[in-house]
Amino acid sequence: MSLSRVKNLVILGATGSIGDSTLDIVARHPDKFNVYAITGHSNLEKLIQLTHQFKPKYVLISDVEHYSSLKFLLKDLDTQVLAGEDEMVNICKLSEVDLVIAGIVGSAGMSPVLATVEAGKDLLLANKEALVVAGDLVMQAAIKNNANIIPLDSEHNAIYQCLPSNYTVGTTPKDIEKIILTASGGPFWNRKAETFQEITPEQACAHPNWDMGRKISVDSATLMNKGLEIIEAHWLFNLELCKIDVHVHPQSIIHSMVCYKDGSVLAQLGEPDMRIPIAYGLGLRERISSGANLIDLLNNKDLQFFPPDYQKFPCLQLARDAVEQGGTAMAILNFANEVTVEAFLNKQIPFTAIAQINEHIMTKAIINKVENVQQLQFLDKETRIQTCQMVKNYV
Ligand code: NAD
Ligand code: MG
Numbered sequence: 001m002s003l004s005r006v007k008n009l010v011i012l013g014a015t016g017s018i019g020d021s022t023l024d025i026v027a028r029h030p031d032k033f034n035v036y037a038i039t040g041h042s043n044l045e046k047l048i049q050l051t052h053q054f055k056p057k058y059v060l061i062s063d064v065e066h067y068s069s070l071k072f073l074l075k076d077l078d079t080q081v082l083a084g085e086d087e088m089v090n091i092c093k094l095s096e097v098d099l100v101i102a103g104i105v106g107s108a109g110m111s112p113v114l115a116t117v118e119a120g121k122d123l124l125l126a127n128k129e130a131l132v133v134a135g136d137l138v139m140q141a142a143i144k145n146n147a148n149i150i151p152l153d154s155e156h157n158a159i160y161q162c163l164p165s166n167y168t169v170g171t172t173p174k175d176i177e178k179i180i181l182t183a184s185g186g187p188f189w190n191r192k193a194e195t196f197q198e199i200t201p202e203q204a205c206a207h208p209n210w211d212m213g214r215k216i217s218v219d220s221a222t223l224m225n226k227g228l229e230i231i232e233a234h235w236l237f238n239l240e241l242c243k244i245d246v247h248v249h250p251q252s253i254i255h256s257m258v259c260y261k262d263g264s265v266l267a268q269l270g271e272p273d274m275r276i277p278i279a280y281g282l283g284l285r286e287r288i289s290s291g292a293n294l295i296d297l298l299n300n301k302d303l304q305f306f307p308p309d310y311q312k313f314p315c316l317q318l319a320r321d322a323v324e325q326g327g328t329a330m331a332i333l334n335f336a337n338e339v340t341v342e343a344f345l346n347k348q349i350p351f352t353a354i355a356q357i358n359e360h361i362m363t364k365a366i367i368n369k370v371e372n373v374q375q376l377q378f379l380d381k382e383t384r385i386q387t388c389q390m391v392k393n394y395v
Contacts (some may be wrong), residue, residue: 007282008036008096012088012112013103015040015047017213018126018152021274022101023050025282025290033282037091039104044070051079057096060088062108088112093119099282101152102127105215106338107331107380110134114373117147124281126152128232129338133331133380135235136370139170150281151236155181155229157277158255158268159237165285172238173258179237180257180265181229182249183308184209184272186220189250193312199351201344209252209272218341219315222354223308227319228337231330234323241323246316248306253295271295314355318362327367331376335383336361343391357390 009026013019019038026033035054040047042063051059051074060082061070067083074081082091085108092100092115100116101124102109109127114134116123118141125131131138142149149169151157159181163173187208188199204221205214212220219225226246233244255277257267270276271293279290310317315337322329340354349357361383370376 006032006034007098008034010037010039010091010097010100011035011103012039012092012101012109013041013105013127014038014050015043016103016105017211018101018103018274018278019050021278022103022282023054025275025279025288026054028289028291029282032288036097039088039091041104041108042066044073048073051077055079058082058091060084060091062088062104085111089115092116092121097121099124101278101281102130105129105213107133107334107376110376111373114138114141117142117149118145120145120147122148122150122284124150124152124278126278128153128228129334131235132228132231132334134370134373134376135231135330137373137376139235139238143170148284149236150284151232152274152277152281153229153232154272154274154277155256156232156236157280159233159258161268161280162256162258162266169236170238175261176243177259177261178243178245179233179239180245180247180259181226181233182247182252182254182256182305183223183226184220184252185248185250185306186223186225188221189248196312196352197350201347204344204351208250210274214345215338215341218344218354219337222315222351223313224315224319224337224341224354224358226308227316227322228334230316230319231323241320246308248308249304250306251300251303253297253300253303269295269297315358318355318358322362325367327369328376328379329362329365329367331370331379332365332367332383333358333362335380336387339384339387339391343388348391349394353391353394357387357394360390361387 035056037058039060064083071081099122103126107129109130113130205217252272254267273292275290275292322333336358340357343349
């Protein structure tokens with residue numbers, strides 16, 4: 001699809017960090033994009049401000065408790081106010097929609113992501129948890145319905161940029177030896193493991209290079225984020241685990257690399273600014289301005305690379321193990337991790353308990369083949385109950 005006419009966008013999670021970056025680019029290109037629908041979970045104020053600014057046809061609040069307040073507060077605008085997951089799924093499938101941007105955090109984004117690819121729409125995917133949980137179903141539906149998925153996660157977007165322009169996500173890239181996902185190492189890469197017990201949510205959320213939502217910031221601090229990204233790469237690029245390497249690169253300038261069989265390594269470089277991968281997605285591979293600065297390599301001479309430390313950051317190993325186990329293992333790990341991260345942010349458990357409880361859940365888990373969404377939703381509830389119990393009993 002080219003950028004010849006104005007594209008109607010659905011922005012899921014418009015009130016978050018990915019939403020901010022997306023809307024910043026969209027505002028620079030009114031000739032290319034129309035904000036058709038936006039969603040948010042509970043931040044009424046932001047949703048109202050965005051509705052006034054972008055005048056979408058639909059605004060949706062996923063937490064239905066806020067529906068009547070939002071409807072009342074927007075009564076003077078033409079925008080139609082909706083609420084809940086079912087309506088969100090319906091919006092993604094509407095014929096007027098050209099592109100869906102998945103910027104919801106967590107597995108709550110699974111149903112709209114699946115609905116988008118089932119409807120054969122182009123999907124710009126930031127919501128990695130949707131793919132970690134339902135990668136098999138999403139990729140099968142995308143291929144069956146000819147839906148184009150463009151990864152927005154900076155590493156996967158970098159890989160996508162380093163693959164030939166006729167490459168289709170979901171297929172194994174030709175002539176490659178492996179891919180290398182880079183990782184900043186997060187805020188605690190150089191911190192002594194003995195002090196991890198004392199880490200506070202504020203420290204964990206203060207990422208050295210990227211400004212992101214709280215859940216992904218904690219995941220970056222435990223390196224679970226890189227683990228989820230290994231799983232994401234496994235599904236997006238149809239690669240076995242042995243073809244996916246991780247290099248810690250604290251400067252976050254190289255966003256990932258593709259190693260070809262002739263010895264060539266292609267990398268994508270840039271400022272750590274999510275507007276770069278999002279603009280590449282919105283442009284459907286055409287380059288459009290993003291507002292990001294060009295990287296100044298003369299002032300960034302030290303590009304370092306280290307192997308990841310699996311002892312210090314056990315979540316990374318848990319993710320690799322889950323890919324090896326296959327089936328529902330990846331979903332279970334993700335569900336458990338969503339609960340433990342939330343519990344850490346609420347100061348119910350220490351930082352180190354995130355990995356410990358995730359590991360306990362994985363050791364006890366019974367792994368099955370992924371069959372359908374209902375099975376995953378049931379597993380989500382079950383795993384959350386078990387993990388909450390472990391959080392409560394944690395001493
Ligand atoms: P965020 O917390 O800033 O925003 C999350 C968005 O999801 C908000 O709009 C919120 O209203 C919505 N949301 C939260 N819970 C929801 C629920 N139960 N149902 C429906 N909507 C809900 O998070 P973020 O940093 O923008 O991250 C969003 C996704 O993008 C995550 O999956 C993250 O891993 C991925 N991602 C983010 C970045 C980044 O730089 N922020 C980079 C790469 C990937
Ligand atoms: Mg990333």
